[in-house]
Amino acid sequence: MSEGPLRDYSQVWSIGYTLVAYVLVFTAVGYGLDRWLHTTPWLMVAGVFVGAGLGFLYLVRLLFSTSIDSKAESKGERDDRSDGPGGHSKRQ
Numbered sequence: 001m002s003e004g005p006l007r008d009y010s011q012v013w014s015i016g017y018t019l020v021a022y023v024l025v026f027t028a029v030g031y032g033l034d035r036w037l038h039t040t041p042w043l044m045v046a047g048v049f050v051g052a053g054l055g056f057l058y059l060v061r062l063l064f065s066t067s068i069d070s071k072a073e074s075k076g077e078r079d080d081r082s083d084g085p086g087g088h089s090k091r092q
Helices: 003-037 042-074
Strands: none
Touching: 003 042
16 A cells, blocks of 8 residues: 555544544533532533534644645645755755
């Protein structure tokens, strides 16, 4: 197998795990605050929504940055990482 599809699969799994992690962390924080403040279940429910919202925000930002990077590559534009040693361009 080539490295391209494996890298794509790892990015997809990373996005999924990150989204779930946001929801779980904020749900746990809400649950802890509910127990401390005796407001069951409102802060836990709010934590679910905040976690889901932040997870989707992360997903959208990641997709837009990936989209911009792929457009730049398709146009043949180079960024600083493709320059030669010392940051100097390979083109003359």
